[in-house]
Amino acid sequence: MDYLTGLNERQKEAVTTTEGAVRVAAGPGAGKTRALTSRYCYLVDNYGISPRQILTSTFTNKAANEMKRRVQGYLGDLDLGYICTFHAFCAQFLKDEIHVLNFPKNFQIIDTEDQKHMLARIFEDMKFTSRDLTIKKALDTILEARKLEAGSYIDYFYLMDNERLKRAYLAATTIEDQIFLRYLYEQKKIYGCDFNDLIAFTIYILENFPDISQPWREKIQYVMVDEFQDVSARQYKLARLLAGYHGNIFIVGDPDQTIYSWRGAHVHLFLDFPKKYPQAITIDLGLNYRSTPEIVKAADRLINHNVLRLPRILETIRPSGPKPVYFHADSDHLENDWVIQQIERLRDAGTALNDIAIIYRAHSVVTRDIEEILTTKKIPYRIYSGTEFYARMEIKDAVCYLRMVAYGDDASFLRTHNVPSRKIGRKSLNFLREQAEERGISLYQALKDNLGSERFRATAANHYVRAIEYVRANLKRLSLDNALQSLFDLTGYEQSQRLGGDQDRLDNLAEFKRHLKDFSEDDEATLEDFLTRTALFSNIDRQPLTESVKLMTIHAAKGLEFKRVFLIGLSEGILPSRRSQDPEEMEEERRLTYVAMTRAIDGLYLSDSAGKTTDGHYKRPSRFIAQMGLDNLEFVHPLDKSLWASNAHPTRELPNLDNLLTVGELVVHQAMGPGQIIRVDLDNRVYVIKFEKMSTERSVRFDTSLTLLKPTDVAIH
DNA sequence: ATTTTCGAGATTTTT
């Protein structure tokens, strides 16, 4: 029973409320993963529910692994296959059920990079170049278009046969439609399934095939969703569908930590949960176990500038500590220098390097400079990001060689056909494109069919084709790691890397082969399974070999905690990002800062530097520094208020929204008298106000004259 | 005539 010991009353309530719809609103460091884990154990242990009857959606694979470890710690070794991301659940589901959409069981999961490749190829085929419609924009448009009507594009296109789809894109009148339909055609041709499709297909099947849907809904007795504030509308719909039969849906989240809006998350989903489930009970976990009161105070002051939130009062139990430290440097080099000096000081005072993290808005903030200083000072560090294991060039190459064996798709072909160099350059590739286009075949097939032609006489293309064909033919006999080795040997890939002389790359390849070998220990494991896994679990958590300082983006730091946190690059244009223009985006930037601050347990260090940004503007300290409350911070240098002069933040927050009232504030309306602001609706530009005289809430336009009765920090309810 | 190499410039966040 020790999964219940040490829980506070609120947490216990969350754990033991097992029926119906439950919403847990949890602040940072409130032990929400703890509550979720305990509830899982409680259901299995007390109610005799089998793990296969509980779907627990986590936001990252890392979080899933962490939860599994904890549950197994309490209950022993169990198969916890449904503690996973929605995407991983859908991959499992579709493997069994996608045949109803006439897709093969071994459909291919494609990632953003594949999609970009496909689009690039379409653009080139169409000889289409435009400054206004870049590949990136086209991809956004494609994703956006599909978001609108979950099922419709499946009805219209995925159930259409390829010939009709082809006619549709040829007949399209606008460039956008041409690209969109052409893209769907290309994707369908290879039975590709992107991350959105995984969810959308699953929903589609659940909604349209009752014979499949009903057994699943009966089987899944409990649905639990972690990090609900980052769930997209579509994922939410999936959760509702699966929980539809038993009605047990349990969500945990913190609207103030919504940092994935760009991926479809919206604060409203959490705030409006009771509208979907009128009987839902809400449990508030506001007690912060993690950070010192000083850190919580500054973070709380900052987040109170947001309008789209549930007001809450954060309480702390930790003993008092130092105020967060703010350092403004004259140059980015001096900023890095200061940060690393502090780290050295902490280390010499006995802080383990593992307890220290450097956090930033975007990878670009990490310059060669900071790495150089860390190296010269002999401080081991590890960057969690950009070049994660599977993102490394040589690993991607290896994966694409394997994909050539399994799928022979164009994206993999483009990555592998000329690595190492085989004298197949642009002209030859264009030739292949024409062939492929004309005959409706893949690039690889086109190459195979033209091996005898003069064009490829002088190239090493035949080696390439022979290697792939050999491994394809012998795949059943070869173990996966041997298959890859054969590919390497026959194509000379590894040899070329060896000649390149980069030992790191060879080490990485060796590690990749070990992974592959581990995977193929299981006799059932197929190449397709492995590729599915690499597509879904691209961030394998490798244990750091040595004690090291961790560098990561705020997004990557979500859900983690560190004794000491350095939040660097707190400049206007970086945090908040210059790309965040409208007020809602600005709120997201503020939430990001809030998330970063609340990672810290004992010490929080904030820094920025003067100098120029890449676009030539002079950098200014972030407005968020001021919004934390200057008296809540410890300034390394005497305070220079001119750094936040009124001209320092041009046009970021729309002027007419600058003076918005905040939820909870008491106002007087000329006609309707006194009332309290319940919600601020930015979409419709109205305040939702509960007036004393009225029984129902009223909407009042932003520009209506309202007298502020008195500002208040007190929460409503 | 093609392919390869090399330097410069830019890069939000991720399942």
Place this chain on the structure above:
DNA sequence: TCTCGAAAAT
């Protein structure tokens, strides 16, 4: 790291 373009190499 990736892309682009121009110069160098086959």
